[in-house]
Amino acid sequence: MLNIPFASLAVVLYLYASLARAAPNPAAFSASLNIVKESINPPRGWVQGPPAPEHHTIKLSIALPQPRFGELEAHLQEVSDPAHARYGQHLSKADVDALVTPHQDSLDSVDDWLAQHGLGDEDMVRSDGMDWVTIRVTIGTAEKMLDTKYHIWIHEESGDVVVRTLSYSLPESVHEHVELVQPTTMFARFKPEMASLHYFPSVPDALEPITDSIAAVLGQQVPSSTTAVSPTCNSIITLECLQDLYGTKGYTPQAADKNALGITGYLEQFANLQDLKQFYAQQLPQAVNTSFTFVPVAGGENSQNLSEAGIEANLDTQYGLGLSFPTPGTFWSTAGRPPFNATLTTPTDSNEPYNTWLDFVLNQTNLPQTISTSYGDEEQSVPLSYAIRACSSFAQLGARGVSVIFSSGDGGVGDGDTDPATTTCKTIDGQNKTTFLPFFPASCPYVTAVGGTVNVAPEVGVFFSGGGFSNYFGRPAYQDSAVGTYLANLGQTYAGLFNASGRAYPDVSAQSMNFSIVSGGRNGLVSGTSAAAPTFAAIVSLLNDVRLASNRSPLGFLNPFLYTQGVQGLTDILTGNNPGCGTEGFNSSQGWDPVTGLGTPKFEVLKSLV
Incomplete structure (x- = not known):
């Protein structure tokens, strides 16, 4: 029923x-x-x-x-390759428009x-x-x-x-x-990738300020050293946990007048300013009186009613902007739900908000240098023609010097279910075969997909970290060495359940479990690769600050850099797996793997590399 x-x-x-x-x-x-x-x-x-x-x-x-997309792709490869003479010489909007x-x-x-x-x-x-x-x-x-x-x-x-x-x-x-x-x-729904919010029981009233007991809990999570990470960060992740873990503490952005971080919002996910202020009061007092630029897309709104505060939108803005502070932030709210409104005599159609956002940003002359998105769906739910066209749009953004970051999904290799009898990982091609289910847009070769980790000493691949191999897109050349090594070691394990020649993801990873946020005036914990994406994006934004402060271009499309020079600035995650589709999923291992990618960021090393 x-x-x-x-x-x-x-x-x-x-x-x-x-x-x-x-x-x-x-x-x-x-x-x-x-x-x-x-x-x-x-x-x-x-x-x-x-x-x-x-x-x-x-x-x-x-x-x-x-017809000239091949030329655009060639430009993208050259300006994104640290070994190429044109590295960093991104195209203008006019250049890209002419090529499409x-x-x-x-x-x-x-x-x-x-x-x-x-x-x-x-x-x-x-x-x-x-x-x-x-x-x-x-x-x-x-x-x-x-x-x-x-x-x-x-x-x-x-x-x-x-x-x-x-x-x-x-x-x-x-x-x-x-x-x-x-x-x-x-039919893809591009839903947010996050788990439910779990509120601290010590805050009985959603509108009360934070209690002393919760302040004490949060205070315990803040490591006292700039080099060590407190073991309590295994239980609750805060801004300072991430700053210590990834080495950004002490870095003060120098190019806030040139740099920006963009965060996307869909499906009436509203970023609440009162929640942001309360979050800053607890974790980043110097930012209390700051906010972000709100940009509506196709009539998108950002209601400030606390009862309508979006968990996803609050998570993304609080951690993305908190970690990159004082870098300016932009929050796009794109209108679009299922097309019918029962209160209207004549229903209206708002279509797919995802395509609406892409159309909007590609028509803008000035864009944030880093954009974080924590939405997606099963690749097979997206028509191939749509996926290819959307992926080409991300290539356009990369050619213009924008780093496009996506969460890798929260279903492991598919549905997170280890029972072969109950798994929902089936093809929709009429054959109903059991298969791993790659995630889009993470599977697009022109984005940087971020998987999830948990624990801090050491970090471990989290069980829900989405990862695998695309059925739509072939493996790009920048992945051949790293992914080829992993596949050689994997042998025939899971043969027939995934496309070994497909674009492999995630590319990198970051913490994704028990992030302390404020939503609806209350403190709570939220988990998902939704948390990993803005975390990694914020660090990329800081790296862009380093380059812009030295009068260099932004990093743009990251993957060719990450799979060559950049891997030196990533901590390889050696344990963890991502179960699903009636299996235990892939394992984390030395080098690239389909759970945590190349690893988690080491800011100081990356800073020296860029």
Whole structure:
């Protein structure tokens, strides 16, 4: 039986009542609408409901080919390779836009196709690189354009309701000029990667200031030495635990006027300023009167109601900005939930917030040099065309000198389940085979994926640390040596459960267990690679400060550096494993491994290297 929240159920009932309409007239479709662009099997965890109402409005994003992307990729490799003469000579926004601009015949063909459906220039929003066109149409029009049928789909676990289709087609005349159209087959939810918040019982009232007993607990966690890490950091992680563990204590940023750290927020995850102030009062008093720049994307909000404080958003801002203080921070809140609002007579569609954010940042001239994101989903839930296109967007950011950091996921090699009889690690290609489930966007070769550790003397790979091998992306050259060594030692273990030639992740790791945060006015502990990503990103931001203070360029795309010179500045994690999919998962080992990557940061060494 479906467990659907009341609001979502009301929406579904409303939609059923809206179905008294004629089906699209097949005669209205062009006879050339016969080339399938994409077709998928029903996604795991989603149940098909009734046809979508014809009057429902949907915003379609149309991706045109980027014929010069190979050139952009070559530029990215050169400017990111410490051994290359062009290292650090990043491209400008104008340079990148020029490299992703489609051929004129693609622009003309898509314009002609849209014109056939009554859409002109005034109905289109184009990206600066002209490689995306966004239109707003009714479901009825979209179905005619794409020779498809949209339905209501309900996510069994959450009750989320979306409008999607399992396949769509394009006219022969435009087929080669369009890479993808979404939302169509995109069911990924890009959920935050974090465990539930566990509150300290000593704070009975959410609005009371921190009690003396909790202050004492927090005080015990703060190591007294700048070189040793207190054993109590095995129980509670604070800013000072991380500063001591990774060696950033005592470093004062010098380029705060040039540097910035960006943090993404989705799904109504609001970063609460009162919580941030309370967190700073406890752990970083000199920052109490500071904040971050809030940037709404597509109408995104940042409610300051304590009851709406987002655990993910608070974790990311409190640790990302706290560790990199006083480096300025930007918090993007991107609007977008399941598309229906039961309180509206005519539901509106906010589509995929993830793509909305990418479109927004790529159109900005000035960006933070480091961006941290703690959201993702199973790679197989993301259409291959979408994953490739999103990955190319991260390459564009890297070419412009932005370090893009992602959490590696919290399911180990898949679902975290060691029982073969109950594992949910199955393919959705119709064969229902047991398989490890890689995580996207961590599996994109143009991002730096951060796994998780626990304990401080020594650090150990945490059991939920997401890691493995992509089924979509091949292994990049910068990984060949390190990953090849690991695979040689692994032998035939788990043969057939993963793609040994795929992009391997995570790249690095950081602490991810029992982070002390403030949320809703209360102190609590939260765990997940969601904590590791902003932690590592903050250290990267400090390294960018080092370079910018010396009038050098920011680090940009990190991985070629990390897998060569940078590995000297990482602590190799030798123990731990990441169970899932009915197995004990991979093991941490000497060198790179699919639990902790190359290891955790040693700031002073990295500082000397950059």
